[in-house]
Amino acid sequence: MTTQTTFADLGLADSLLRAVAETGYTHPTPIQAQAVPQVIQGGDLLAAAQTGTGKTAGFTLPILHRLLNSPPAQARKAGQPRVLILTPTRELTAQVEESVRVYGKYTSLRSMVMFGGVNINPQISALRKPLDILVATPGRLLDHAQQRTVDLSAVEILVLDEADRMLDMGFIRDIRKVLAMLPKTRQNLLFSATFSDEIRELAKGVLHNPVEISVARRNTASELVEQRVVLTEQSHKRDLLSHIIRESGWHQVLVFTRTKHGANRLAEKLVKDGLSAAAIHGNKSQAARTRALAGFKDGKVSVLVATDIAARGIDIDQLPHVVNFELPNVPEDYVHRIGRTGRAGSEGSALSLVDRTEIKLLSAIEKLIKRSIERTQIEGWNPAQVVASAADADDDRPPRPQGNRRGSPGRSARKPSEAGSGMAARSPRPDTARAPRSAAPRRPAAPHAGTTNTAGATRSSPDAARRGTSNRSGSSSPRAALLAK
Numbered sequence: 001m002t003t004q005t006t007f008a009d010l011g012l013a014d015s016l017l018r019a020v021a022e023t024g025y026t027h028p029t030p031i032q033a034q035a036v037p038q039v040i041q042g043g044d045l046l047a048a049a050q051t052g053t054g055k056t057a058g059f060t061l062p063i064l065h066r067l068l069n070s071p072p073a074q075a076r077k078a079g080q081p082r083v084l085i086l087t088p089t090r091e092l093t094a095q096v097e098e099s100v101r102v103y104g105k106y107t108s109l110r111s112m113v114m115f116g117g118v119n120i121n122p123q124i125s126a127l128r129k130p131l132d133i134l135v136a137t138p139g140r141l142l143d144h145a146q147q148r149t150v151d152l153s154a155v156e157i158l159v160l161d162e163a164d165r166m167l168d169m170g171f172i173r174d175i176r177k178v179l180a181m182l183p184k185t186r187q188n189l190l191f192s193a194t195f196s197d198e199i200r201e202l203a204k205g206v207l208h209n210p211v212e213i214s215v216a217r218r219n220t221a222s223e224l225v226e227q228r229v230v231l232t233e234q235s236h237k238r239d240l241l242s243h244i245i246r247e248s249g250w251h252q253v254l255v256f257t258r259t260k261h262g263a264n265r266l267a268e269k270l271v272k273d274g275l276s277a278a279a280i281h282g283n284k285s286q287a288a289r290t291r292a293l294a295g296f297k298d299g300k301v302s303v304l305v306a307t308d309i310a311a312r313g314i315d316i317d318q319l320p321h322v323v324n325f326e327l328p329n330v331p332e333d334y335v336h337r338i339g340r341t342g343r344a345g346s347e348g349s350a351l352s353l354v355d356r357t358e359i360k361l362l363s364a365i366e367k368l369i370k371r372s373i374e375r376t377q378i379e380g381w382n383p384a385q386v387v388a389s390a391a392d393a394d395d396d397r398p399p400r401p402q403g404n405r406r407g408s409p410g411r412s413a414r415k416p417s418e419a420g421s422g423m424a425a426r427s428p429r430p431d432t433a434r435a436p437r438s439a440a441p442r443r444p445a446a447p448h449a450g451t452t453n454t455a456g457a458t459r460s461s462p463d464a465a466r467r468g469t470s471n472r473s474g475s476s477s478p479r480a481a482l483l484a485k
Contacts, residue, residue, distance in 0.1 A: 010036045013068050015106040016061055018417050023102065024293065027419050029054035034213040036062045044188045044210040048195050050332055059085075059159055059189050060099045066157070067109055067132055078149040079127035081112075081134035085159040088166040088176065090115040090137060097135040098282065109133065114150075116140040124149045125385060138166070138174035150314060154179040157189070160206065164192040164199055172202075179206065225342035226349045228376045229362065234355040238266055240271045240378070241353060247304060252296065253321040255305045256328070256337050266325060267305045277303035280311070308333060314338070325353035327361040331368040351376075412462060
């Protein structure tokens with residue numbers, strides 16, 4: 001009989017294991033089990049992993065471990081990070097920095113997010129303080145480098161996350177400019193969805209004798225999960241969901257929303273209707289999240305409303321129902337969401353409430369999973385204007401971007417790109433695009449990105465990472481020609 005690998009088996013520091021335990025995770029995913037030991041050893045790594053595989057923790061955990069066990073040889077200047085993590089989008093920047101902050105909460109290591117579309121001055125102020133880990137998009141990083149507000153001469157570890165997307169978005173020139181500013185001797189980690197020829201060409205110029213690891217693509221859902229879609233209006237969704245849960249007598253329902261504010265509003269509505277419901281997201285204290293999760297697991301809370309990031313620690317073998325109150329902007333996240341039900345040989349159901357602006361998202365999901373999801377009509381909840389199938393949509397314009405209220409999370413809930421598109425069916429735009437106008441009635445004030453003390457002292461709102469675009473454009477030259485240089 002074989003035993004499953006635990007996080008303790010990976011050799012992580014006790015402070016990191018404590019933080020991991022608080023998230024609810026007990027066993028590493030395949031990418032984590034393979035990547036963590038390799039990164040700890042200090043060699044270069046080329047990893048192929050899709051969204052939803054746990055790849056972010058696969059490099060943030062061992063990076064934190066290495067920093068804890070190898071203090072800098074000499075005092076560093078302000079704005080001089082030891083680790084640089086480059087990502088293609090503001091959304092991914094937010095996710096990665098949150099991972100650093102969550103797992104590094106019992107350390108004194110400090111992290112910062114950096115992206116465009118917001119006032120650069122607060123970022124300049126944050127760079128005047130000590131910094132260990134910098135998570136940035138290429139365009140805004142080069143803006144700071146041009147102004148000499150950031151010093152990359154002491155970078156010990158470089159991570160290129162979702163490198164394939166960075167190439168697709170035309171960031172190859174910016175990446176090469178950044179590489180020229182880094183020390184020659186450093187550890188390099190490159191993560192990509194695939195090992196395409198272009199990625200391998202990029203890897204040749206960045207990595208030195210890398211170890212290669214790969215995990216299978218997650219683009220299918222368990223056959224034990226009954227998937228259904230209800231077409232409705234956005235304004236009807238809260239009443240509709242409350243009606244379905246009460247009339248069906250559902251218990252242990254995990255509901256996904258895009259935003260923290262949306263999670264709060266939905267949970268309040270369900271409680272008002274007599275259901276035991278709770279919301280968990282990044283703005284909730286750890287104690288509140290722990291109580292809500294414990295109540296959900298033992299049945300005291302029948303409906304748990306969560307953002308994607310907050311829901312990552314939820315691991316229930318026989319969770320019967322998952323509801324997508326809003327579809328995720330990245331199709332793979334749909335698979336990751338509904339994969340929480342139908343486990344351990346048990347049946348499960350996944351219900352998605354879809355309005356007219358989400359039809360193209362639904363089409364992208366169906367294309368990914370290679371199947372059509374059954375449309376369920378509920379009497380009184382079937383707006384005539386909503387098309388019956390994503391394939392029937394004849395308007396080539398993208399759906400209206402979802403509003404991003406104050407306090408909305410990063411990748412997990414809203415999935416904004418650095419370009420601010422928020423669409424899964426289309427590739428994210430480069431840094432040059434403007435952030436979209438909010439679809440919400442009120443337009444939130446512009447946030448500021450800043451430095452976070454991972455021991456718990458937040459220097460500025462972590463939600464700053466959820467908004468903003470970079471002002472730097474990507475390359476318009478043919479990618480193959482650039483890679484050949």
